[in-house]
Amino acid sequence: MAEQNEQHLLELRGVHKRFGAVNALNGVDFHVDVGHVMALVGDNGAGKSTLIKCVAGIHTIDDGEVLWAGEPVSIHGPKDAARLGIEVVYQDLALADNLDVVQNMYLGRELLSTLRRLDEARMEKRSREVLKELSVTTIQSVRQTVASLSGGQRQSVAVAKAVLWNSKLVILDEPTAALGVAQTQQVLDLVRRLAEQGLAVVLVSHNMNDVFEVADHITVLRLGQNVAEFTTKDTNQREVVEAITAGQLHSVPGMQEEALA
Amino acid sequence: MTKVFRRLAEGDLGVVRVILVIALIWIYFQANNSHFLTAVNLTNLTLQTAGLGMISVGVVLVLLLGEIDLSVGAVSGLAGAVVAVLNVKHGWAAAPAILAGIAVGAAIGGAQGAIFAKIGVPSFVVTLAGLLAWQGMLLVVLGKTGTVNITDPGIVDLANKFFSHAIGWIVAVGVVAAYAASNLSRRRRRQAANLPVPSLVAVAVRIGLVAAVTFAAILVFNADRGLPLAVVILLGFVIVFDAITLRTVWGRHIFAVGGNAEAARRAGIKVDRIRIGVFALASALAGCGGILLASRLLAVNQSSGGSDTLLLAIAGPVIAGTSLFGGRGSIWSAVLGAVVIGSITNGIDLLSYPSSTRLLVTGAVLLAAVIIDALTSKRRRAVGR
Ligand SMILES: Nc1ncnc2c1ncn2[C@@H]1O[C@H](COP(=O)(O)OP(=O)(O)OP(=O)(O)O)[C@@H](O)[C@H]1O
Numbered sequence: 001m002a003e004q005n006e007q008h009l010l011e012l013r014g015v016h017k018r019f020g021a022v023n024a025l026n027g028v029d030f031h032v033d034v035g036h037v038m039a040l041v042g043d044n045g046a047g048k049s050t051l052i053k054c055v056a057g058i059h060t061i062d063d064g065e066v067l068w069a070g071e072p073v074s075i076h077g078p079k080d081a082a083r084l085g086i087e088v089v090y091q092d093l094a095l096a097d098n099l100d101v102v103q104n105m106y107l108g109r110e111l112l113s114t115l116r117r118l119d120e121a122r123m124e125k126r127s128r129e130v131l132k133e134l135s136v137t138t139i140q141s142v143r144q145t146v147a148s149l150s151g152g153q154r155q156s157v158a159v160a161k162a163v164l165w166n167s168k169l170v171i172l173d174e175p176t177a178a179l180g181v182a183q184t185q186q187v188l189d190l191v192r193r194l195a196e197q198g199l200a201v202v203l204v205s206h207n208m209n210d211v212f213e214v215a216d217h218i219t220v221l222r223l224g225q226n227v228a229e230f231t232t233k234d235t236n237q238r239e240v241v242e243a244i245t246a247g248q249l250h251s252v253p254g255m256q257e258e259a260l261a
Numbered sequence: 262m263t264k265v266f267r268r269l270a271e272g273d274l275g276v277v278r279v280i281l282v283i284a285l286i287w288i289y290f291q292a293n294n295s296h297f298l299t300a301v302n303l304t305n306l307t308l309q310t311a312g313l314g315m316i317s318v319g320v321v322l323v324l325l326l327g328e329i330d331l332s333v334g335a336v337s338g339l340a341g342a343v344v345a346v347l348n349v350k351h352g353w354a355a356a357p358a359i360l361a362g363i364a365v366g367a368a369i370g371g372a373q374g375a376i377f378a379k380i381g382v383p384s385f386v387v388t389l390a391g392l393l394a395w396q397g398m399l400l401v402v403l404g405k406t407g408t409v410n411i412t413d414p415g416i417v418d419l420a421n422k423f424f425s426h427a428i429g430w431i432v433a434v435g436v437v438a439a440y441a442a443s444n445l446s447r448r449r450r451r452q453a454a455n456l457p458v459p460s461l462v463a464v465a466v467r468i469g470l471v472a473a474v475t476f477a478a479i480l481v482f483n484a485d486r487g488l489p490l491a492v493v494i495l496l497g498f499v500i501v502f503d504a505i506t507l508r509t510v511w512g513r514h515i516f517a518v519g520g521n522a523e524a525a526r527r528a529g530i531k532v533d534r535i536r537i538g539v540f541a542l543a544s545a546l547a548g549c550g551g552i553l554l555a556s557r558l559l560a561v562n563q564s565s566g567g568s569d570t571l572l573l574a575i576a577g578p579v580i581a582g583t584s585l586f587g588g589r590g591s592i593w594s595a596v597l598g599a600v601v602i603g604s605i606t607n608g609i610d611l612l613s614y615p616s617s618t619r620l621l622v623t624g625a626v627l628l629a630a631v632i633i634d635a636l637t638s639k640r641r642r643a644v645g646r
């Protein structure tokens with residue numbers, strides 16, 4: 001089925017995830033490569049967020065295989081994912097409003113100086129550098145609390161956090177859903193820059209314009225199964241939307257339930 | 262120069278606000294009774310404040326988590342009773358008895374924290390159950406007599422010992438020097454990393470203000486009986502816990518859990534462990550406060566840690582700007598809040614107003630503080646989107 005010869009940075013094979021009676025992921029195959037943006041699209045409830053959370057270690061998979069650079073791995077928590085170099089920017093932003101930009105970027109991985117004190121100067125310096133590398137120029141002070149930032153600025157902080165950690169794979173769950181036109185563009189530019197810097201990027205989005213602007217490849221999920229994979233330059237929006245709404249399922253949900261019973 | 266003032270205002274607005282409130286209260290009472298601002302009365306005021314302030318230090322930690330601990334009053338009473346009974350009835354020396362009292366507090370807090378964090382019972386329910394249970398336990402520990410008088414100088418001294426003038430000055434100079442050194446070294450580190458630094462004038466103003474307050478306090482204490490040991494103990498705890506919350510990973514993670522527990526979890530922070538640790542520590546600190554209160558009263562009785570101890574210990578930090586909504590506040594609010602409450606209590610006693618007035622005034626101040634807290638949180642949320 002999947003091409004065995006080429007080695008993907010991340011590859012999922014036949015992944016299952018159930019929540020009680022809900023079959024959120026039903027034998028999903030998925031992959032993403034270094035330096036590429038893979039879009040993950042599908043209708044509400046298709047299982048996109050669930051797939052991402054499995055990769056991030058928020059959920060553990062019930063069945064299937066996860067390969068990292070060709071090696072089978074098991075991800076049992078956010079720390080496992082972070083150790084591999086996987087960073088996720090969530091749909092519901094995982095930033096602490098009461099902390100400032102630097103504190104958020106280093107949350108959970110703070111740098112220490114002598115006597116186990118927080119090394120604020122070093123953290124602030126690196127945060128500024130990374131924001132500058134990514135051309136995030138609209139944030140006035142890295143010492144202002146995240147609560148005072150705009151939606152686009154928050155997304156930028158969340159993405160910059162990924163780069164700060166020398167991540168190899170950055171996953172963004174609907175990063176532009178709540179943003180205006182200019183801010184969306186700002187974030188999309190940032191996504192492209194990540195791929196150009198040699199990271200693998202997964203972008204979850206409902207917005208076909210966004211997807212066609214930044215993605216190299218598109219994976220379509222429907223009812224917890226993958227129904228199609230496209231190369232962006234060889235397809236068009238109509239074809240993708242068709243797959244989202246009416247893509248061929250390899251097992252009908254109702255039958256699956258009976259088979260389980 | 263205006264820039265200096267703006268920075269001061271921006272950085273420590275909460276603190277400035279409380280200090281203004283304290284100033285107003287003091288001016289009012291001084292205008293009505295010239296005895297209020299005497300060295301004797303101000304020293305008494307700090308002694309009255311120490312026990313409550315200590316309990317509030319733990320309360321601040323819990324509030325930073327976005328939780329509440331309704332058992333701190335009862336735990337303070339119980340810890341004081343454990344110390345008194347072990348010391349007086351069982352002949353334990355002061356130090357091991359005190360450690361045992363604090364350990365009882367820590368164990369209680371650890372258990373309550375575990376029930377909250379692991380089983381998911383809301384913290385106010387767990388600690389409400391604790392409030393009742395530990396009040397009952399206090400009666401059990403005290404036994405039939407109901408009151409245990411303390412005479413061991415190892416315990417009595419805690420709230421009744423005063424240092425000589427010379428030692429007072431040495432402590433003051435030490436505190437100011439340490440504060441100046443930490444400010445300057447932070448500035449140097451930022452400079453070394455090519456980061457923007459506050460102007461030397463601003464740093465000097467800060468250090469000057471701290472020095473002025475410290476030296477004024479020593480002058481007042483020395484005009485009476487001298488620097489009280491209780492004040493040294495309380496400020497020692499406050500300085501240590503202020504550093505823990507602001508300069509260590511553990512402290513940073515308390516703020517993160519209080520601000521957004523889910524974000525903290527996704528950042529790999531062991532949220533349960535932080536919560537249990539904070540509750541254990543808060544109860545241990547409540548125990549320390551209870552011991553100070555027992556030392557001041559020279560006894561433990563059935564109402565120790567009862568009546569309004571709990572409410573005032575929570576009201577203090579909130580009055581001084583620590584948010585009930587979690588993630589915002591500072592350890593210093595424990596002291597400042599205790600000073601506000603202590604000043605109201607002390608002044609109203611001096612003017613021999615009925616205690617109904619004290620409750621009404623304290624209630625009004627608390628209400629005003631909570632309204633300000635709610636409004637600022639709301640504005641922050643509005644700005645955030
Ligand atoms: N923690 C959970 N417990 C139970 N069911 C869940 C849970 N998380 C997701 N589901 C279910 O799994 C299915 C897939 O949900 P998921 O959030 O992955 O969809 P999605 O593709 O991200 O949708 P959207 O576009 O709306 O974000 C849905 O039917 C959802 O109700």
Ligand SMILES: [Mg+2]
Pocket residue numbers: 048049050091
């Ligand atoms: Mg989703």
